[in-house]
Amino acid sequence: MRVLIISDIHGNLAALETVLADADEYDTVWCLGDLVGYGPDPNECVERIRALPNLTCLIGNHDKAAIGGIDISAFNVDARLAIGWTQRALTPDSREYLNNLPERILHGNYTLVHASPRQPVWEYILDRYTAEQNFAHFNTSYCVVGHTHMPIMYIKLNGDVMEMRANYDEILSLGRDRIIINPGSVGQPRDSNPDAAYAMLDFETNHWEFRRVPYDVAATQSRMSDAGLPNRLIARLQKGW
Numbered sequence: 539m540r541v542l543i544i545s546d547i548h549g550n551l552a553a554l555e556t557v558l559a560d561a562d563e564y565d566t567v568w569c570l571g572d573l574v575g576y577g578p579d580p581n582e583c584v585e586r587i588r589a590l591p592n593l594t595c596l597i598g599n600h601d602k603a604a605i606g607g608i609d610i611s612a613f614n615v616d617a618r619l620a621i622g623w624t625q626r627a628l629t630p631d632s633r634e635y636l637n638n639l640p641e642r643i644l645h646g647n648y649t650l651v652h653a654s655p656r657q658p659v660w661e662y663i664l665d666r667y668t669a670e671q672n673f674a675h676f677n678t679s680y681c682v683v684g685h686t687h688m689p690i691m692y693i694k695l696n697g698d699v700m701e702m703r704a705n706y707d708e709i710l711s712l713g714r715d716r717i718i719i720n721p722g723s724v725g726q727p728r729d730s731n732p733d734a735a736y737a738m739l740d741f742e743t744n745h746w747e748f749r750r751v752p753y754d755v756a757a758t759q760s761r762m763s764d765a766g767l768p769n770r771l772i773a774r775l776q777k778g779w
Contacts, residue, residue, distance in 0.1 A: 539741040543721045545570035545652070545684030547587070548600065549577025549624065550725030550775075553734040554586060556753035557724050562738065566592035568645070570684035570721070571652035571659075573636070574628070575600025576620045576771050577725055578761035584632040597639035598652040598684065599659050604628060605636050608659075616768040623767060646741065649676040653685040655718075662686050669718050670699040680744075681718045688729045689722030689737070689748050704735075704748040712744040719746065725758075732778035 542564040547554050567590045574580035575598075587595060600617075602608045604624045613621060628636075641658040643650045654661035654668075655675035662685060663669050669692035672681070689704035694716040704722065712719075722735025729735075733750040740746075755775050762772045 539566060540564045541739040541741050542567045542590075543570070543682065543737040543739055544568070544587075544724050545721055545736075546572045546598070546687050546723035546725060547574075547577070547583050548572055548723070548725035549574045549580040549583050550734075550758050551577070551579035551582045551586065552755075552758045553725045553753045554583055556751055557734050557736045558586075558590075560749070560751040561736070564738065567594070568650055568682065569593065569595040570650060570682065571596040571598025571639070572600045572684065573598070574604050574624050574632075575617070576767070577758065578765045578767065580604070580624050580627055581629050581632045583725075584635055588635055594643050594645065594650065595639055596643060596650060596652050597636060597641060597659065600624075601636045601639065602659055605633050607637075616770050619768050620771060623765065644678065647679045647744075649678045649681040651681065651683055654683060655681050663692070663718060663720070664688075666692060666699045666701050669701075670694070672718060673699070673716060679714070679716055680712060683718060683720050684723070686720060687723035687727055688720060689735050690720050692718040706748055706750060710746045710748075712746055721748065722750075726775065727778040730778050732776060 603621045610618045651658040691702040693700045721737035724734045733752045738747045759772045
Protein backbone atom coordinates (compact mmCIF):
# COMPACT_ATOMS: atom_id res chain seq x y z
CA MET A 539 0.00 0.00 0.00
CA ARG A 540 1.37 3.38 -1.04
CA VAL A 541 0.61 6.31 1.25
CA LEU A 542 0.70 9.99 0.32
CA ILE A 543 1.66 11.99 3.42
CA ILE A 544 0.90 15.70 3.57
CA SER A 545 0.90 18.27 6.36
CA ASP A 546 0.54 21.99 7.04
CA ILE A 547 -1.32 23.02 3.90
CA HIS A 548 -2.32 26.30 5.54
CA GLY A 549 -4.94 27.40 3.06
CA ASN A 550 -2.48 27.29 0.15
CA LEU A 551 -4.54 25.70 -2.61
CA ALA A 552 -1.94 26.29 -5.34
CA ALA A 553 0.67 24.32 -3.37
CA LEU A 554 -1.79 21.55 -2.51
CA GLU A 555 -2.94 21.06 -6.10
CA THR A 556 0.68 20.96 -7.27
CA VAL A 557 1.57 18.28 -4.72
CA LEU A 558 -1.46 16.17 -5.66
CA ALA A 559 -0.55 16.42 -9.34
CA ASP A 560 3.10 15.57 -8.63
CA ALA A 561 2.44 12.53 -6.45
CA ASP A 562 2.66 9.09 -8.00
CA GLU A 563 -0.24 6.69 -7.75
CA TYR A 564 -1.20 6.14 -4.13
CA ASP A 565 -3.76 4.07 -2.27
CA THR A 566 -4.42 6.24 0.76
CA VAL A 567 -3.66 9.67 2.19
CA TRP A 568 -2.47 10.71 5.64
CA CYS A 569 -2.95 14.43 6.33
CA LEU A 570 -1.31 15.58 9.57
CA GLY A 571 -3.34 18.75 10.07
CA ASP A 572 -3.27 22.52 9.70
CA LEU A 573 -5.43 22.54 6.62
CA VAL A 574 -6.12 26.24 7.27
CA GLY A 575 -4.40 29.31 8.70
CA TYR A 576 -2.05 31.81 7.01
CA GLY A 577 -3.30 31.12 3.46
CA PRO A 578 -6.10 32.58 1.32
CA ASP A 579 -8.10 29.43 0.45
CA PRO A 580 -9.20 27.68 3.66
CA ASN A 581 -12.55 26.37 2.44
CA GLU A 582 -11.14 25.21 -0.88
CA CYS A 583 -8.35 23.31 0.87
CA VAL A 584 -10.76 21.64 3.29
CA GLU A 585 -13.00 20.61 0.40
CA ARG A 586 -10.09 19.29 -1.68
CA ILE A 587 -8.56 17.30 1.16
CA ARG A 588 -11.76 15.74 2.44
CA ALA A 589 -12.45 14.40 -1.08
CA LEU A 590 -9.14 12.49 -1.25
CA PRO A 591 -9.32 8.67 -1.35
CA ASN A 592 -9.01 6.59 1.82
CA LEU A 593 -8.18 9.68 3.86
CA THR A 594 -6.95 9.88 7.42
CA CYS A 595 -6.89 13.52 8.55
CA LEU A 596 -5.87 15.03 11.90
CA ILE A 597 -6.53 18.42 13.44
CA GLY A 598 -3.70 20.94 13.77
CA ASN A 599 -3.28 23.92 16.06
CA HIS A 600 -4.39 26.43 13.40
CA ASP A 601 -7.40 24.30 12.56
CA LYS A 602 -8.33 24.17 16.22
CA ALA A 603 -7.81 27.91 16.69
CA ALA A 604 -9.93 28.66 13.62
CA ILE A 605 -12.90 26.88 15.19
CA GLY A 606 -12.38 28.46 18.60
CA GLY A 607 -10.70 25.53 20.31
CA ILE A 608 -7.47 27.42 21.12
CA ASP A 609 -7.20 30.98 22.45
CA ILE A 610 -5.58 32.94 19.63
CA SER A 611 -3.60 35.02 22.15
CA ALA A 612 -1.19 32.05 22.19
CA PHE A 613 -0.12 32.94 18.61
CA ASN A 614 2.12 35.72 17.32
CA VAL A 615 0.57 38.90 15.91
CA ASP A 616 0.62 37.89 12.22
CA ALA A 617 -0.74 34.43 12.98
CA ARG A 618 -3.52 35.97 15.11
CA LEU A 619 -4.54 38.27 12.27
CA ALA A 620 -4.56 35.36 9.83
CA ILE A 621 -6.56 33.17 12.20
CA GLY A 622 -9.09 35.96 12.69
CA TRP A 623 -9.47 36.29 8.92
CA THR A 624 -9.81 32.50 8.59
CA GLN A 625 -12.46 32.38 11.31
CA ARG A 626 -14.54 34.88 9.34
CA ALA A 627 -13.94 33.10 6.03
CA LEU A 628 -14.77 29.54 7.10
CA THR A 629 -18.08 28.15 5.99
CA PRO A 630 -20.24 26.24 8.50
CA ASP A 631 -19.47 23.05 6.55
CA SER A 632 -15.70 23.58 6.77
CA ARG A 633 -15.98 24.45 10.44
CA GLU A 634 -17.93 21.26 11.18
CA TYR A 635 -15.41 19.12 9.29
CA LEU A 636 -12.47 20.56 11.23
CA ASN A 637 -14.33 20.20 14.51
CA ASN A 638 -14.67 16.44 13.99
CA LEU A 639 -11.00 15.73 13.22
CA PRO A 640 -9.05 13.60 15.77
CA GLU A 641 -5.77 14.54 17.46
CA ARG A 642 -4.13 11.10 17.18
CA ILE A 643 -4.52 8.04 14.95
CA LEU A 644 -2.73 4.67 14.84
CA HIS A 645 -2.10 2.89 11.55
CA GLY A 646 -0.35 -0.40 12.20
CA ASN A 647 3.15 0.42 13.42
CA TYR A 648 2.69 4.17 12.80
CA THR A 649 1.40 6.78 15.24
CA LEU A 650 0.10 9.95 13.55
CA VAL A 651 -0.15 13.31 15.30
CA HIS A 652 0.09 16.92 14.19
CA ALA A 653 2.68 18.24 16.63
CA SER A 654 4.19 15.64 18.97
CA PRO A 655 3.09 12.40 20.64
CA ARG A 656 3.37 14.13 24.03
CA GLN A 657 1.28 17.16 23.02
CA PRO A 658 -0.50 16.20 19.77
CA VAL A 659 -1.66 19.67 18.75
CA TRP A 660 0.92 22.16 20.00
CA GLU A 661 4.48 21.04 20.91
CA TYR A 662 7.26 21.71 18.38
CA ILE A 663 9.90 19.00 17.91
CA LEU A 664 12.81 21.16 16.76
CA ASP A 665 15.81 19.43 18.35
CA ARG A 666 17.11 16.07 19.49
CA TYR A 667 16.43 16.82 23.16
CA THR A 668 12.71 17.38 22.59
CA ALA A 669 12.57 14.39 20.26
CA GLU A 670 14.24 12.16 22.86
CA GLN A 671 11.63 13.13 25.47
CA ASN A 672 8.81 12.27 23.08
CA PHE A 673 9.83 8.67 22.35
CA ALA A 674 8.28 7.64 25.67
CA HIS A 675 4.89 8.93 24.52
CA PHE A 676 4.18 6.50 21.68
CA ASN A 677 4.35 2.71 21.54
CA THR A 678 4.69 2.10 17.81
CA SER A 679 8.01 1.98 15.97
CA TYR A 680 7.29 5.15 14.03
CA CYS A 681 5.61 8.47 14.79
CA VAL A 682 4.77 10.81 11.91
CA VAL A 683 4.43 14.50 12.83
CA GLY A 684 4.07 17.89 11.15
CA HIS A 685 3.82 21.34 12.77
CA THR A 686 7.45 22.53 12.43
CA HIS A 687 7.23 22.78 8.62
CA MET A 688 10.66 21.14 8.38
CA PRO A 689 11.29 17.73 6.76
CA ILE A 690 13.46 15.75 9.16
CA MET A 691 13.88 12.42 10.97
CA TYR A 692 14.87 11.69 14.58
CA ILE A 693 16.15 8.14 14.95
CA LYS A 694 16.57 6.41 18.31
CA LEU A 695 19.47 4.00 18.03
CA ASN A 696 21.00 2.14 20.99
CA GLY A 697 19.52 4.68 23.39
CA ASP A 698 20.80 7.75 21.54
CA VAL A 699 18.78 10.03 19.27
CA MET A 700 20.24 10.97 15.89
CA GLU A 701 18.94 13.80 13.72
CA MET A 702 18.82 13.27 9.95
CA ARG A 703 17.85 16.01 7.52
CA ALA A 704 15.72 15.17 4.51
CA ASN A 705 17.50 13.45 1.64
CA TYR A 706 15.76 13.91 -1.70
CA ASP A 707 18.05 11.65 -3.72
CA GLU A 708 17.02 8.27 -2.38
CA ILE A 709 14.26 6.14 -0.95
CA LEU A 710 14.96 5.51 2.72
CA SER A 711 14.36 2.22 4.51
CA LEU A 712 13.05 3.04 7.98
CA GLY A 713 14.37 -0.25 9.27
CA ARG A 714 13.88 -1.54 12.81
CA ASP A 715 14.86 1.62 14.69
CA ARG A 716 12.28 3.82 16.39
CA ILE A 717 11.79 7.03 14.41
CA ILE A 718 9.97 10.36 14.63
CA ILE A 719 9.61 11.66 11.10
CA ASN A 720 8.26 14.88 9.58
CA PRO A 721 7.38 15.22 5.87
CA GLY A 722 7.60 19.03 5.93
CA SER A 723 4.96 21.54 4.88
CA VAL A 724 2.90 21.65 1.70
CA GLY A 725 1.80 25.26 2.02
CA GLN A 726 4.43 27.08 4.05
CA PRO A 727 7.90 25.48 4.16
CA ARG A 728 10.31 26.91 6.74
CA ASP A 729 13.63 25.31 5.82
CA SER A 730 14.78 28.05 3.40
CA ASN A 731 13.29 26.17 0.45
CA PRO A 732 9.98 27.56 -0.88
CA ASP A 733 9.04 24.37 -2.73
CA ALA A 734 6.10 22.40 -1.38
CA ALA A 735 7.16 19.40 0.72
CA TYR A 736 5.48 16.03 1.13
CA ALA A 737 6.35 12.35 1.42
CA MET A 738 5.49 8.94 -0.02
CA LEU A 739 5.51 5.78 2.10
CA ASP A 740 5.34 2.13 1.12
CA PHE A 741 3.41 0.86 4.12
CA GLU A 742 4.43 -2.81 3.69
CA THR A 743 8.16 -2.30 3.19
CA ASN A 744 8.54 0.86 5.36
CA HIS A 745 10.27 2.65 2.48
CA TRP A 746 10.00 6.44 2.84
CA GLU A 747 10.65 9.12 0.23
CA PHE A 748 10.91 12.85 0.99
CA ARG A 749 9.73 14.95 -1.97
CA ARG A 750 9.75 18.63 -3.04
CA VAL A 751 7.95 20.32 -5.91
CA PRO A 752 7.88 24.00 -6.97
CA TYR A 753 4.48 25.66 -7.22
CA ASP A 754 3.13 29.05 -8.27
CA VAL A 755 4.12 31.02 -5.17
CA ALA A 756 3.20 34.34 -6.80
CA ALA A 757 -0.39 33.16 -7.34
CA THR A 758 -0.80 32.42 -3.64
CA GLN A 759 0.87 35.69 -2.67
CA SER A 760 -1.51 37.62 -4.93
CA ARG A 761 -4.55 36.00 -3.36
CA MET A 762 -3.18 36.69 0.12
CA SER A 763 -2.67 40.33 -0.80
CA ASP A 764 -6.20 40.59 -2.15
CA ALA A 765 -7.49 39.14 1.13
CA GLY A 766 -5.55 41.72 3.16
CA LEU A 767 -3.43 39.12 4.97
CA PRO A 768 -0.23 40.34 6.71
CA ASN A 769 2.65 41.33 4.45
CA ARG A 770 5.17 39.27 6.41
CA LEU A 771 3.17 36.10 5.78
CA ILE A 772 3.05 36.95 2.09
CA ALA A 773 6.78 37.64 1.81
CA ARG A 774 7.95 34.52 3.66
CA LEU A 775 6.51 32.16 1.03
CA GLN A 776 9.06 33.38 -1.52
CA LYS A 777 12.06 32.32 0.58
CA GLY A 778 10.68 29.44 2.62
CA TRP A 779 11.25 30.84 6.11
